[in-house]
Amino acid sequence: MGTFDFLLQGLAVALDPMILLYALVGVTLGTAVGVLPGIGPALTVALLLPVTYGLDPAGSLIMFAGIYYGGMYGGSTTSILLNTPGESASIVTALEGNKMARAGRGGPALATAAIGSFVAGLLATIALALIAPTVVKLALVFGPREYFALMVLAFVTVSAAFGDSTLRGLTSLFIGLALAVVGIDQLTGQARLSFGVPQLLDGIEVTTLAVALFAVGEALFVAGRGMHRDDEAIAVKGSLWMTARDWGRSWKSWLRGTVIGFPIGAMPAGGADIASFLSYATEKRFTRHPEEFGHGAIEGVAGPEAANNASAAGTLVPLLTLGLPTTATAAIMLAGFQQFGLQPGPLLFATNPQLVWGLIASLLIANVMLLVLNLPLIGLWVRLLTIPRPWLYAGILLFATLGTIGVNPSPVELGMLLGFGVLGYLMRLFGYPIAPVVVGLILGPMAEQQLRRALAIAQGDVTTLIASPIAATLLGLAAAALIVPILMRRYGRGDILVKIAADED
Amino acid sequence: MRHRFPDNPRRPDRAAVVIGLLLASVGGLLLWEAHRLPQQGGYGGVGPADVPRMIGWGLMALAVWTVVEAMRGGFEPRPRQQVPAVLWIVGGLAAQLLLLPVAGFSIASGLLFACTARGFGERRLWIALPAGLIFALLVYGLFDGILSLNLPSGPPERLIYGG
Amino acid sequence: MTRFILASLMAGVLALPALAADYTILAPAAPGGGWDQTARTMQEVLRSEGISESVQVQNVPGAGGTVGLAQFVASAAGDPSQLIVGGYVMVGAILTNGSPVGLDDVTPIARLTGEYEAIVVPASSPIQTVGELVDQLKADPGAVSWAGGSAGGTDHIAVGLLAKAAGVDPTKINYIAFSGGGEALAAILGSQVTAGVSGLSEFLPQVEAGTMRLLAVTAPERLEGVDAPTLAEAGYDVVLQNWRMVAAAPGISDEQKAAILADIEKMNASEGWQKALASKGWANTWLAGDAFAEQLAKDRETTEGILREIGLVK
Numbered sequence: 016m017g018t019f020d021f022l023l024q025g026l027a028v029a030l031d032p033m034i035l036l037y038a039l040v041g042v043t044l045g046t047a048v049g050v051l052p053g054i055g056p057a058l059t060v061a062l063l064l065p066v067t068y069g070l071d072p073a074g075s076l077i078m079f080a081g082i083y084y085g086g087m088y089g090g091s092t093t094s095i096l097l098n099t100p101g102e103s104a105s106i107v108t109a110l111e112g113n114k115m116a117r118a119g120r121g122g123p124a125l126a127t128a129a130i131g132s133f134v135a136g137l138l139a140t141i142a143l144a145l146i147a148p149t150v151v152k153l154a155l156v157f158g159p160r161e162y163f164a165l166m167v168l169a170f171v172t173v174s175a176a177f178g179d180s181t182l183r184g185l186t187s188l189f190i191g192l193a194l195a196v197v198g199i200d201q202l203t204g205q206a207r208l209s210f211g212v213p214q215l216l217d218g219i220e221v222t223t224l225a226v227a228l229f230a231v232g233e234a235l236f237v238a239g240r241g242m243h244r245d246d247e248a249i250a251v252k253g254s255l256w257m258t259a260r261d262w263g264r265s266w267k268s269w270l271r272g273t274v275i276g277f278p279i280g281a282m283p284a285g286g287a288d289i290a291s292f293l294s295y296a297t298e299k300r301f302t303r304h305p306e307e308f309g310h311g312a313i314e315g316v317a318g319p320e321a322a323n324n325a326s327a328a329g330t331l332v333p334l335l336t337l338g339l340p341t342t343a344t345a346a347i348m349l350a351g352f353q354q355f356g357l358q359p360g361p362l363l364f365a366t367n368p369q370l371v372w373g374l375i376a377s378l379l380i381a382n383v384m385l386l387v388l389n390l391p392l393i394g395l396w397v398r399l400l401t402i403p404r405p406w407l408y409a410g411i412l413l414f415a416t417l418g419t420i421g422v423n424p425s426p427v428e429l430g431m432l433l434g435f436g437v438l439g440y441l442m443r444l445f446g447y448p449i450a451p452v453v454v455g456l457i458l459g460p461m462a463e464q465q466l467r468r469a470l471a472i473a474q475g476d477v478t479t480l481i482a483s484p485i486a487a488t489l490l491g492l493a494a495a496a497l498i499v500p501i502l503m504r505r506y507g508r509g510d511i512l513v514k515i516a517a518d519e520d
Numbered sequence: 521m522r523h524r525f526p527d528n529p530r531r532p533d534r535a536a537v538v539i540g541l542l543l544a545s546v547g548g549l550l551l552w553e554a555h556r557l558p559q560q561g562g563y564g565g566v567g568p569a570d571v572p573r574m575i576g577w578g579l580m581a582l583a584v585w586t587v588v589e590a591m592r593g594g595f596e597p598r599p600r601q602q603v604p605a606v607l608w609i610v611g612g613l614a615a616q617l618l619l620l621p622v623a624g625f626s627i628a629s630g631l632l633f634a635c636t637a638r639g640f641g642e643r644r645l646w647i648a649l650p651a652g653l654i655f656a657l658l659v660y661g662l663f664d665g666i667l668s669l670n671l672p673s674g675p676p677e678r679l680i681y682g683g
Numbered sequence: 684m685t686r687f688i689l690a691s692l693m694a695g696v697l698a699l700p701a702l703a704a705d706y707t708i709l710a711p712a713a714p715g716g717g718w719d720q721t722a723r724t725m726q727e728v729l730r731s732e733g734i735s736e737s738v739q740v741q742n743v744p745g746a747g748g749t750v751g752l753a754q755f756v757a758s759a760a761g762d763p764s765q766l767i768v769g770g771y772v773m774v775g776a777i778l779t780n781g782s783p784v785g786l787d788d789v790t791p792i793a794r795l796t797g798e799y800e801a802i803v804v805p806a807s808s809p810i811q812t813v814g815e816l817v818d819q820l821k822a823d824p825g826a827v828s829w830a831g832g833s834a835g836g837t838d839h840i841a842v843g844l845l846a847k848a849a850g851v852d853p854t855k856i857n858y859i860a861f862s863g864g865g866e867a868l869a870a871i872l873g874s875q876v877t878a879g880v881s882g883l884s885e886f887l888p889q890v891e892a893g894t895m896r897l898l899a900v901t902a903p904e905r906l907e908g909v910d911a912p913t914l915a916e917a918g919y920d921v922v923l924q925n926w927r928m929v930a931a932a933p934g935i936s937d938e939q940k941a942a943i944l945a946d947i948e949k950m951n952a953s954e955g956w957q958k959a960l961a962s963k964g965w966a967n968t969w970l971a972g973d974a975f976a977e978q979l980a981k982d983r984e985t986t987e988g989i990l991r992e993i994g995l996v997k
Contacts, residue, residue, distance in 0.1 A: 062663075062669060154869070155869060155872050155873035156873060157869075157873070158870060158873055158875035159859075159870070159875065182582070182585055182586065182589060185582060186543065186582050186586065189543075189575060189578050189579050189582055190546075192575045192578075193546055193550055193575050193576075193579060196550065196553075196571070196572045196575065199746075199780075199833075200568040200834075201833050201834060201860050201862060202562075202568070202834055202859075202860045203560045203562070203567070203568045203834050203995075204779050204833070204834035204835040204995050205557055205558065205560070205568040206780070207553060207557065207568060207572060208549070208550070208553050208572075213745060213746045213749055213750045213753065213780065213782070214745050214746070214750055216745065216746035216747075216749075216750075216780055217744070217745050217746055231613070234609060234636065235606050235609055235610070237640075238602065238605040238606055238608075238609055238636075238639045238640050239601040239602050239603070239605055239606045240599060240601070240602070241600075241602040241605065283865055283866050283868075283869035284866055284869075333865065333869070337865070337868070337869070337872065337889075339865030339868055339869060403642075404640045404641075405636070405637035405638075405639075405640035405641060405642035405648070406637060406642075406651075408636055408637075408639075408640050409632075409633040409634070409636040409637040409640070409648070409652065410633070410655070412609070412612070412613070412632055412633070412636045413629050413632060413633050413636075413652075413655065413656060413659065414659075416613070416616060416629065416632065417629070417659065417663065417671075420620065420625065420671060420672070421663065421669040421670070421671060422742075422744075423742070423743075423744055423745075424620060424621075424670075424671070424672050425743070425745070425750075426617055426618075426620075426621070429613075429616070429617040429620070430617060432613070433610070433613045433614060433617060436610075436613065437610065440606065444598050444599075444601070445535070445536070445539065445595070445598065446595075446596065459571075459575075463571045464862075466566065467564050467566045468564070468859050468861075469564075470563075470564030470565055470566055471562055471563045471564035471828065471857060471859055472564075472828045472857075472859060472875065472876060473564075474563045474564075474825045474826070474857070475561075475563060475564055475565040560994070562857070563825045563857045670739075670740065670741060670742060
């Protein structure tokens with residue numbers, strides 16, 4: 016049987032009414048739990064996986080797919096409406112999405128996130144079905160030096176994209192880099208900046224930092240501003256749905272996000288967060304409305320949301336073709352497979368094609384289901400904003416702390432949540448951007464470790480860093496990204512850039 | 521969005537100087553740590569101390585830059601803050617942290633709920649406290665009971681949900 | 684308050700008919716990891732086999748299990764209902780993290796499961812046997828890069844022990860630590876490194892698919908269904924098992940210890956446990972009593988020695 020026969024067979028199974036019901040239940044549960052601030056997709060999947068135990072394999076698989084995609088999508092809802100991302104991949108969604116929501120454009124923001132997730136999920140799942148073996152070969156070419164080059168490129172483009180004020184952007188980034196030093200150095204086992212506190216040896220949890228800086232910091236800042244201000248969030252202003260202009264501005268971003276997200280998700284050391292950062296940087300560079308960035312540009316929601324969903328599908332490439340779980344969610348998925356006594360690995364496509372294609376068909380169905388469920392719900396979600404603020408923020412903080420308490424109820428962890436919450440508040444107060452801190456925490460250790468690994472493998476020979484064509488190309492791109500804006504400024508085309516800089520507060 | 525004071529644009533900003541000093545102290549901490557760490561570069565030549573040292577110097581440079589900007593009045597004035605509101609919420613989080621191991625999830629989180637509501641202007645604590653407790657108990661039941669997330673339990677949880 | 688007392692009384696009465704002990708098992712890791720799964724499988728089996736009426740699992744993650752261990756020693760002393768799951772990784776982590784509490788401070792009950800380490804090379808590598816790999820190591824230790832888990836972990840220790848057994852200075856090995864989640868596996872598959880070291884189960888699917896060549900395992904004798912020599916067979920005296928165990932609180936009486944051991948023995952003998960092990964692919968390496976205490980002491984000695992020689996413990 017060929018690829019398409021298997022896929023059709025899988026779809027035929029998945030279209031059974033009972034199976035569709037399971038998909039609906041999975042998507043609903045996944046969205047419902049994923050939408051709680053502070054609870055990201057990995058925790059959602061881990062929590063809901065046991066729900067699928069009692070079902071037959073087909074039902075279990077489809078419900079699982081629904082929970083997974085539902086959890087992924089649910090996180091963006093709170094990012095957009097409440098500026099409280101549950102995990103690192105939806106942080107950039109909050110940047111523009113929340114500005115849109117504050118301006119009464121929460122409906123279009125949620126819609127472009129939902130449709131973008133759908134489009135990216137669809138295309139990436141099809142790509143998974145058709146070109147997984149090729150993509151995985153490419154992904155394996157990436158060794159430490161190529162990853163290092165990719166991280167350098169990410170640093171350059173991403174920090175430029177966050178730069179309202181170069182000084183403040185860089186300061187935020189360096190705070191993140193400093194926090195990233197905390198913990199045991201993986202390559203030598205040396206404890207760094209841990210001050211003998213054993214809980215610090217594992218470093219600072221990205222989720223804790225993200226939830227603290229965004230959810231807690233935001234709550235403190237909003238409370239501190241007081242109630243009598245006229246920039247109250249407006250639930251709906253103008254159309255609840257996307258206008259023709261919104262569509263026109265979104266579709267390219269969806270496609271770009273997919274193209275960035277899928278391969279990065281497929282890389283063993285990639286990840287949805289890096290994909291979403293790069294997508295945001297790309298959108299900011301390609302947009303025709305640079306003046307809107309930082310004030311609610313729809314591209315800044317459409318691109319990253321597509322990228323993180325495409326990346327989620329990309330994660331399945333190494334999982335299904337090599338048996339490598341590359342993210343926390345993928346590791347939990349592996350546990351899901353083991354329910355059926357299956358070990359995903361290099362032989363899975365050959366020995367269990369029905370299961371693989373069944374899963375891919377399930378993902379397609381779950382994706383459609385998610386769209387069907389969520390588009391009508393947008394009207395309801397935006398009403399979250401009409402909950403009186405005392406109750407709304409009390410609930411947000413309760414769920415934000417729940418995520419931390421559920422995973423690690425240690426006073427040190429909760430103390431960090433509080434401390435970083437205050438940091439997030441102070442940074443907002445003094446106009447420092449928040450996202451670069453998390454970017455630094457995620458990219459910093461990756462860049463450091465990959466650099467040191469690459470040099471160790473080459474026994475200290477620095478030329479190894481440019482000895483591979485991929486690494487050299489990526490570093491070249493990074494250099495160009497650094498130099499071209501300077502040249503543009505010098506040769507008089509910088510007025511746009513100057514104007515943007517002046518517009519920012 | 522911010523209040524501007526165009527008539528006095530070049531006043532040195534004391535808060536910003538403090539930020540600069542804080543950055544310098546974090547930078548100093550990293551440099552001190554880098555000094556303490558052994559040089560174990562191994563075959564790569566880059567050891568555990570090298571990257572912290574780089575970040576430390578970077579922070580030092582940013583500290584100087586920040587102080588210079590502060591002296592030139594490059595920082596904009598902050599919006600006026602309702603300090604009590606912020607303190608209510610910080611207090612609520614601290615109370616939750618301290619009470620959690622002793623009193624369990626619902627009492628600790630119920631208190632956080634009420635304090636947050638108070639910080640956002642809800643003065644009727646006799647409503648907010650029980651509401652928070654009941655809400656937290658429901659959340660506990662949902663997550664600990666149905667989804668088997670292990671949350672710390674206290675008297676109310678044991679009373680309602682058993683062990 | 685009265686209602687609370689009443690409720691506790693009622694709970695007590697309800698629990699009375701089952702005379703079996705109640706346990707709380709501390710998993711010193713986040714939900715989902717190996718120790719957590721061990722604790723939860725124990726919980727499941729202890730309950731379903733009727734050995735214990737109520738079993739709770741508590742997660743205290745951090746620092747290779749030493750955070751959980753420290754909390755356990757502080758809060759569970761003398762309480763026979765408290766158990767902790769741990770493993771070989773803890774032996775190294777206690778040393779490298781300078782943990783104030785060690786495995787001396789708990790009462791080890793039994794080793795439950797374990798896995799041997801495996802040494803592999805990419806399928807495209809010219810190296811065919813572990814002897815050839817060691818020859819290269821002897822000729823130029825820096826040119827042989829090893830991919831494995833974090834520094835000071837079981838994989839790193841295995842490489843150190845092999846180098847030592849082959850007469851190569853363990854400080855000279857070029858060990859590249861990767862974070863979990865298959866990164867090391869990807870580096871081996873992509874031929875970024877010379878060789879790889881990890882738990883056998885991680886490599887087996889790749890070996891079966893022909894993408895990696897299995898050179899040797901760290902078992903004492905050949906493993907059933909695994910076509911590779913042991914290191915001992917190849918002439919290097921290295922035996923290393925990454926085991927998981929269960930321990931009880933410090934300061935319990937001998938009778939209490941015997942009662943716990945009896946319960947765990949019952950669990951180990953049960954069909955439910957065997958089935959659970961089989962479905963998870965865990966090997967039963969049951970060892971209890973003095974034999975286990977002896978093995979533990981030996982493991983600690985070897986580990987401390989090699990970690991010192993690698994330079995991770997001062």
